[in-house]
Every structure is written in C-alpha cells, then in structure tokens.
Amino acid sequence: MTIPLTCQNYIAGEWLSAVSAETLPSSNPANSREIVATFPRSATADVDAAIAAARQAYRTWRLVPAPARAEYIFRVGELLLQHKEELAQLMSREMGKPLAEARGDVQEGIDCAYYSAGEGRRLFGQTTPSEMPNKFAMTMRMPIGVCALITPWNFPVAIPCWKAMPALVCGNTVILKPSEDTPACATKLIEIFHAAGLPKGVVNLVHGLGEEAGKALVEHSNVDLVSFTGSSETGAFVGATCGRTHKRVCLEMGGKNAQIVMEDADLELALEGAVWGAFGTSGQRCTATSRLILHRDIKEKFTHMLKERTGKLRLGAGTDPNTDVGPLVNASQLERVSRYVEIGREEGAKVLLGGAVASEGDLQHGFFFHPTILDDVTPQMRVAREEIFGPVVVLIEVGSFEEAIAILNDTPFGLSSSIYTRDVSRAFAAMRDIEAGITYINGPTIGAEVHLPFGGVKQTGNGHREAGGAIDVFTEWKAVYVDFSGSLQRAQIDNRE
Ligand SMILES: NC(=O)c1ccc[n+]([C@@H]2O[C@H](COP(=O)([O-])OP(=O)(O)OC[C@H]3O[C@@H](n4cnc5c(N)ncnc54)[C@H](OP(=O)(O)O)[C@@H]3O)[C@@H](O)[C@H]2O)c1
Numbered sequence: 001m002t003i004p005l006t007c008q009n010y011i012a013g014e015w016l017s018a019v020s021a022e023t024l025p026s027s028n029p030a031n032s033r034e035i036v037a038t039f040p041r042s043a044t045a046d047v048d049a050a051i052a053a054a055r056q057a058y059r060t061w062r063l064v065p066a067p068a069r070a071e072y073i074f075r076v077g078e079l080l081l082q083h084k085e086e087l088a089q090l091m092s093r094e095m096g097k098p099l100a101e102a103r104g105d106v107q108e109g110i111d112c113a114y115y116s117a118g119e120g121r122r123l124f125g126q127t128t129p130s131e132m133p134n135k136f137a138m139t140m141r142m143p144i145g146v147c148a149l150i151t152p153w154n155f156p157v158a159i160p161c162w163k164a165m166p167a168l169v170c171g172n173t174v175i176l177k178p179s180e181d182t183p184a185c186a187t188k189l190i191e192i193f194h195a196a197g198l199p200k201g202v203v204n205l206v207h208g209l210g211e212e213a214g215k216a217l218v219e220h221s222n223v224d225l226v227s228f229t230g231s232s233e234t235g236a237f238v239g240a241t242c243g244r245t246h247k248r249v250c251l252e253m254g255g256k257n258a259q260i261v262m263e264d265a266d267l268e269l270a271l272e273g274a275v276w277g278a279f280g281t282s283g284q285r286c287t288a289t290s291r292l293i294l295h296r297d298i299k300e301k302f303t304h305m306l307k308e309r310t311g312k313l314r315l316g317a318g319t320d321p322n323t324d325v326g327p328l329v330n331a332s333q334l335e336r337v338s339r340y341v342e343i344g345r346e347e348g349a350k351v352l353l354g355g356a357v358a359s360e361g362d363l364q365h366g367f368f369f370h371p372t373i374l375d376d377v378t379p380q381m382r383v384a385r386e387e388i389f390g391p392v393v394v395l396i397e398v399g400s401f402e403e404a405i406a407i408l409n410d411t412p413f414g415l416s417s418s419i420y421t422r423d424v425s426r427a428f429a430a431m432r433d434i435e436a437g438i439t440y441i442n443g444p445t446i447g448a449e450v451h452l453p454f455g456g457v458k459q460t461g462n463g464h465r466e467a468g469g470a471i472d473v474f475t476e477w478k479a480v481y482v483d484f485s486g487s488l489q490r491a492q493i494d495n496r497e
Pocket residue numbers: 150151152153154155177178179180181208209210211213214215216218229230231232233234235237238252253254255285286387389415455456460
C-alpha cells in the first residue's frame with residue numbers, strides 16, 4: 001500500500017482545495033481496498049473561480065503569437081516524455097490498464113504535443129480574389145475563448161491532451177474537468193503544464209463529480225465552448241444544455257464497433273486484431289471491437305482459434321508486467337458488463353467463453369471480468385446493438401460481403417470499423433460504404449494516430465473531429481476585407497452594381 005496522493009484544483013496558477021474543503025477518494029480497480037488519491041469535491045464556487053481565471057488569461061493569451069504558444073506545448077511534450085514511466089505506472093494503478101497500454105496512452109499525449117506544436121506554425125487561412133479592384137479578401141482562424149474540457153477515465157492522459165493542446169495552440173484558455181475515476185492522472189498531467197511555464201489562468205483544473213462540477217461548467221454563461229468525451233447519455237445532456245445556452249459544443253460519445261472477417265482473410269492476422277480489439281483495455285476503449293462479423297465459410301475455424309487464444313489471456317493488475325487484461329474501472333462498470341452478459345443469455349446467445357466475474361485469489365479484491373465470447377448472436381439482440389464497454393465480444397454470422405456491410409452499418413453508432421480481406425475491390429468498397437468515422441483495412445478497430453481526424457458519425461458524435469481535426473473545433477473563421485482604393489466604391493454598398 002502506498003500513501004494516497006492529495007490532488008487539488010489548479011486555478012489561476014495556484015493549487016487549491018475546494019471552497020467547501022470536501023474531498024472524495026479514488027481507488028485502485030485491481031484492489032479496491034487501496035485508495036490511490038483524494039481529490040476536491042468542487043462545486044459552483046470553484047467552477048466560477050476557474051472560469052474567471054480562464055477569462056482573465058484569455059485577454060492576453062489570445063495575443064501571444066501562435067508559434068510562441070506552440071513552444072509551451074512542445075515543452076509539455078518534452079516533460080511528458082521525461083515523466084512517461086511515472087505517469088504510466090500511476091495510470092495502471094488508478095484505472096487498471098496494463099502498463100504497456102498505459103505507456104501507449106501517455107505516448108499519444110506526447111505525439112499530440114509535437115503535432116499540436118507544429119500547428120502553431122500553420123493555422124493557415126486562405127486568400128481569395130475580391131470582386132472589386134484594389135481590395136484583398138482573406139480568412140483567418142480565430143480562437144473561440146474559454147473552453148471547458150470534460151473527459152472520461154479510459155484514456156486519462158491522451159484525451160485531455162487531445163483537447164487541451166490544440167485548444168491552447170489556437171489561443172483559447174481551458175478548464176479541464178477530468179473523470180472522478182482518474183483525478184491523479186489529471187493532476188500529474190496539469191503539474192506538467194504548470195512546469196512548462198504556461199501563464200497563470202491559461203490552463204485550469206477542476207476536480208469533482210460530473211453531476212456537480214461538470215454540470216456547473218456546462219451550464220455556465222461565461223464558457224464559450226464545451227468539448228466533451230464520454231457516454232451518449234451524458235453527451236445528450238451536454239449537447240442539449242449547450243444548445244439552450246448558445247455554446248459551441250464538440251461531442252465524442254459511444255460506439256458499437258465491428259470487425260468483419262471475410263472468407264479470404266488472413267485468419268492469423270484477423271485473430272490478433274480481434275483479440276486486442278476486443279479485450280485490450282478490458283474492452284473499455286471507445287474504439288473497442290464489440291462485434292465480430294464472420295463469413296460463414298470461416299466462422300467455425302475462426303471461432304475455434306478465437307476461443308483458444310482468448311482462453312490464454314492472463315487477467316491481473318495492470319501494474320503486473322505479466323497481465324494481458326486488467327480490471328474494469330469501477331464496481332458500476334463490472335455490474336453493467338455482468339448485466340449485459342445476462343441479457344445476452346436471456347436473448348438466446350451462447351456463452352462460449354467467460355461470462356462471469358473473476359474472483360479467484362487476489363482478483364476478488366478488484367473489478368475483474370473474464371474475457372467473454374457470445375456466440376449465436378443475431379443483429380437484433382441488445383448485446384449486438386448497445387455499447388457494453390467491457391471485455392465482451394459477440395459473434396454474428398453472415399453469408400456475403402454485402403450482408404456484412406449492412407450488419408456493420410445497422411447501428412445508431414459510427415466510430416471505428418475494420419475489415420479483413422485479401423480482395424482489393426472489397427477493401428475499397430468497404431472504405432466507401434462503411435458508415436464510421438474510422439475504417440481499418442486488415443487492422444483492428446483500435447490504434448488511432450494523432451495526426452488523423454478522430455471521431456464518429458451518426459450518434460457517436462456531432463460531426464466534429466479531435467486529434468488531427470481539432471483545430472476546426474477550437475477556432476472559428478473570420479472573413480477579412482482590406483480595401484486600399486482610397487474611395488468608397490458604389491459596389492461596396494450594393495456589392496454589385
Ligand atoms: N467517441 C470517443 O471519442 C470516446 C472516447 C472515449 C470514451 N468514449 C465514451 O465514454 C464512455 C465512457 O466514459 P465515462 O463512463 O467516463 O462517461 P461519462 O460517465 O459520460 O463521463 C464522462 C465525463 O463527463 C462527466 N459528467 C458526468 N455527468 C455529467 C454532467 N451531468 N454534466 C457534465 N459532465 C458530466 C464525468 O464526470 P464523472 O466521472 O465525475 O461522472 C466525466 O468527466 C463510453 O460510452 C465511451 O464510448 C467515447
């Protein structure tokens with residue numbers, strides 16, 4: 001057991017307790033008896049202070065040249081690299097993902113720092129001909145203002161970086177409200193922003209509960225933009241509130257990602273993709289493979305291979321280097337996954353592997369669920385349609401490429417997707433016809449790279465993209481006309497004579 005970390009809010013460059021002085025604990029999901037950290041239970045007064053600090057800082061931060069803003073973010077990247085192992089160890093303890101994946105999470109933050117820093121020397125606008133003589137016309141990207149960043153626990157470093165880094169390079173100031181399950185990761189991350197020397201108030205951190213601190217941020221009249229990643233339920237509230245209060249909003253929500261395996265696929269390759277897509281991060285990635293759509297000619301063979309391979313995965317604490325699959329993040333996630341497996345059973349699915357809470361030996365102290373394969377699943381079943389967000393994959397049999405694409409698309413969500421095939425025509429048809437923000441050919445549904453746009457279609461998002469698409473979220477266009485004719489032209493009044 002280690003001494004719990006004391007996390008604090010970070011407002012106007014100061015580390016502060018909540019005004020109420022109330023705190024909450026966060027525990028280790030592999031051993032719920034271990035308290036990893038305590039954090040402030042922030043409320044409206046704390047949110048008000050953070051927003052006031054961000055508003056004040058915005059006045060000067062927006063005027064700092066973008067390449068100079070980018071240099072701070074580059075420094076954050078360098079510091080993240082120096083602290084990578086420390087952050088990864090903390091992340092494993094705080095939210096359970098195996099160390100190799102935790103290192104990957106921090107690496108995404110580092111990659112995002114370097115990529116976003118590069119944007120500081122671009123932020124290109126356009127020049128375009130004017131309709132009139134002696135007149136220039138152009139566009140400029142302008143910052144939006146004060147941005148509230150509300151993030152989930154599953155990528156506790158990468159997702160805050162995906163939001164904060166481009167937002168800051170674009171000239172905005174930010175308030176991060178991390179998940180109540182990962183306050184320590186958020187605190188360490190913001191310590192790094194502090195160490196990089198960002199001016200006071202440019203970055204702020206407010207811990208607390210979603211229903212309290214998160215809600216107060218979303219409802220606040222002095223926030224200009226909310227960038228939210230999380231569940232569809234919370235996203236619906238955030239979207240509706242921002243609509244009512246006229247805020248910009250970027251929503252990244254749930255998924256029901258599928259991998260298709262055609263009869264001509266390299267089955268060993270498809271197997272590796274399926275195993276890590278479905279069970280990596282215990283299935284708690286927004287991009288996790290939740291459905292395997294299998295051509296009937298290879299279904300039996302592939303199912304056998306999958307069962308064999310999955311049965312060898314080692315469950316354990318993320319901090320144990322021998323662990324393949326860590327715990328779920330908390331008791332309610334464990335309860336949710338158990339409930340969905342029961343629903344699947346009641347619907348007629350066959351539990352081919354797993355299907356139960358894992359409580360052998362030390363696992364009893366954590367939130368472990370055996371990697372689970374549900375067979376005989378039809379596209380109408382709830383387990384084939386609703387996001388489970390755990391180590392559960394359902395198998396759906398199809399007879400043709402067209403049927404596979406139709407079933408993949410038959411969901412309200414549209415984040416990630418994948419197809420394994422050796423047929424180049426099918427690969428291109430899949431790229432065109434799959435309804436998702438991300439499509440992999442002969443690769444798993446996971447593994448996004450930061451310089452490509454990240455986000456989903458349909459109910460997964462509201463049309464925005466993070467990572468490689470983030471400057472479109474965190475800037476808005478201004479059209480600028482420069483007239484050097486020295487006289488008011490008739491055409492300027494009517495536009496055309
Ligand atoms: N599409 C994507 O890019 C993407 C990426 C990653 C995850 N996800 C989705 O995220 C979900 C899992 O994350 P989660 O369980 O953390 O989601 P969540 O429960 O919706 O929480 C997300 C964030 O919203 C906060 N929150 C909760 N209620 C709120 C409210 N009324 N007002 C404002 N903020 C509120 C949460 O705070 P508390 O933690 O304190 O409740 C947390 O910081 C899955 O559905 C997954 O698909 C999507």
